Amino acid sequence: MVYGIIMLCTFFMCLLFNPTSELPVVTFFGRIMVFTLIALLSLIVYYSKEELTVKAWWVRTVMHLLLLEAVLLPLAHSWGFWQSGTDILIYAGFILLAKALWHLVDYGLSAKTAVQINERIRKNRLDQRMRKD
């Protein structure tokens, strides 16, 4: 999922800032893989021996975003994905968007699972009631 979102964002970035560039396919996918690896490694921010509280989760989510911006922006600059002052804001916005999209997709999948579980709980309860009657 992380790979897919980063690929999509990078594609749109190239389309926006450098539509005429011809990046070799291997280089393009290689760079995206590096981005993905960094994004996955940065998830260590969420590591905790104990279950995170909602507040702790939000704090770490902000920390994670800052870490992503701090690592990915200079790297993207060195690869020429952004050049000027306004570009950096748009690129930072893309990273924020990618992270938000990831959480939203994740939430959607969780919501689907929750519906399945709740349906099953209802069904099991109904079965139990019928058995008792």
Added chain:
Amino acid sequence: MKVTVEQVNQEREEELIVRCHDPSEAWVEAVRETASGQRTVCGWREDTLHRVKLSEIFYFEVVDDRSFLYTQSEVFEAKEKLYEFERLCAGSALFRCSKSMVLNAEKIDYVRPSLSGRFEAVLSNGEKVVVSRKYVSDLKRMLGV
């Protein structure tokens, strides 16, 4: 040991027959307790030891290295560690739901997702507990999803 499970229709009564060499063996007792829903664990409250039925436990939680059993409205301190309690509950409706908790699936009223990728389980006594993504598959398997 040979295990045979036969599915019967709703009209027939559910029955468990144990054919064993020694009826006093621990596993036979465990089967008996499980089948009757009477499997118990020890819990302390105000310096008094209580036997708490597994079926009455809502969840087991470890807080600051101390273990607690929560029922509908009572809290007992337990001596077991999380992994020991998890082993004790094998085969029951209790399952590990997070890093510090074992939850009774039969006490869940409903679950709802949260942005953090975890689930919030609302129990039949109104309490809310967290179910980690890592353990959701166990809950699904237990419920038959």
